[in-house]
Amino acid sequence: MPEKTFFTLIRHAHVYAPEDLGVTDFLIAGEKIAAMGSGVEAPKGAACRTVDLAGARVLPGFIDSHVHMIGGGGEGGPHTRTPELLLSKVTVCGVTTLAGLLGTDGVTRHVESLLAKARALETEGLSTYIYTGAYQLPDTPTITGSVRKDIVVIDKCIGAGEIAMSDHRSGQPSVQDYRYIAAQARVGGMISGKAGLINMHMGNGTDGLKVLFAITESGEIPKTQFLPTHMNRKRSLFEEGFAWAKAGGYIDITSGINPEDPGSEGAVKPATAVREALEAGVPLERITMSSDGNGSMPVFDAAGNPIGVGVGDEKTMFTEFRDMVEKEKLPIGQAIQVLTANVAKAMQIYPKKGTVGAGRDADFIVITEDFLLQHVWARGQQMVADGKPIVFGTFEPKE
Known part of the structure; x- marks a missing residue:
């Protein structure tokens, strides 16, 4: 050393x-x-x-806006909970800044534990942030009892996530429930000078982005308040994202979702997704990429029963960056922007980070x-x- x-x-x-x-x-x-x-x-x-x-x-070092620092999963029972993240497993992937979140399990995983882990990783050398909340609404877990208050008083909290939408594992909330948490995050962000970002887990349901369009149609809550992720999990959702991004929103591609993986046969390869979005007229600055690192990658049968599970790997970010340049023929500057400056701007940590x-x-x-x-x-x-x-x-x- x-x-x-x-x-x-x-x-x-x-x-x-x-x-x-x-x-x-x-x-x-x-x-x-x-x-x-x-x-x-x-x-x-x-x-x-x-x-x-x-x-x-x-x-620039990669900024991963979607990491399960304390593990994730558990959909197949306690033995399918993924373990906590280790420092060197992050750095060897080129990631220098990361934002942690919970996922499906907001019962045995806690925002307090997530905050402690973020502080530990920062002490060990990284830069870290967190989102409060989990998949479920309206009773999403927080530290202070309020999404808005968590964002205002907790230094590392930049927003709420991973809030599930169009997914059988969500709390099946109403449009008003989604609108309420978006407003809470927005005001919390304004008061604290942070992004107040909603990291929105997009599932395989048929509603797609319909609810996000409904929430933002009045113009009161801007589309940039949301970071809908897993947008490449299926072709229809991915292409629906073109209109969302052209109207001013972000689309987040998950580097850990690949059509070659079991259960993801209908997905769009991440590097290919970036090229196709650009060819469809999506502005480059509206495309981000994250890993879903250290989260579980469950496989479900047609009835929604878990039949297998893997673990998300942050190494996929570098793999897809390389493929954007070598296979999809994007200039290096454009490819790296998707993993750095664009993410930093969405999280409102630019230009300190991302350049x-x-x-x-x-x-x-x-x-x-x-x-x-x-x-x-x-x-x-x-x-x-x-x-x-x-x-x-x-x-x-x-x-």
Whole structure:
């Protein structure tokens, strides 16, 4: 593991910020990028580690807006609950910032535990946020008893999620229930200066986005208050999202949903989904991607009975980023924007996060010419070197 210094000088980095800045140098001071430009130097006499990247590509660290930090699932019984997330399992995926949430189980999983886990991962080196609530409405779990109050008084809480819609596991709420929680999140966000975002789990039901259109048709609650996720889980939902995004909303593609996986045969491959959305006229800035990492990936039969379960993997984010460039022929700057700047803007943490530049958090990844993840820095600390984790969580076995 490299020796810790306050200053680190990165030489000859081909920076995509996400826009292509060409080959340049930048200086890390603590957790921030202090300066960027050819010939940048550390203060005279200061101890400084120098890393020469020899023209390797530097990209912003991935921002994963949908992670089950304390595990998820349980639809098949207690033994199908997924375990808690480990630090190095995040960093080796290129993820430097993540937002945690509950899911189906808002009974044995608690927002308080989620908050504690987010704080633990931040102490270990990442940047973390959380959503209050779970699938069910109107009695979604909170810490203070109010979604609005959680957002206002809990530092890490940026919104509510994962609220289920068009899914047999939801609380089957009314349109008014959805409208109420959206209003609570919106006002909480306004008071606290946060996004007040609703991370909306979209299921396989036939209603699709109908309720979201109904909630926002009056214009009182903007479409940007919602982040409907799993939009690539089936073709009809995905294509319905085109109109939503063109009208000003976001569509979130799940990197962990792939048509090659059992139970997802009707899904749209994530990298392909991004290209198709752009070809359909969806603005690039309205497309985001998240992993559903560490959540359960249940498989149901035709009657809705669970018949299998997997675990979401954040590594799919890098896989789909690579495929956007190599298979779908998107420019690197566009592909990385979907995983970084767009997400940061939806979460209202841009430009602190989601870009590489002077004054920004020093969160970035280094990739090879053949699209292998080489190095990862989070908040100025190198977490991965030569593809291997070099910083581990408190209770992780050291490799």
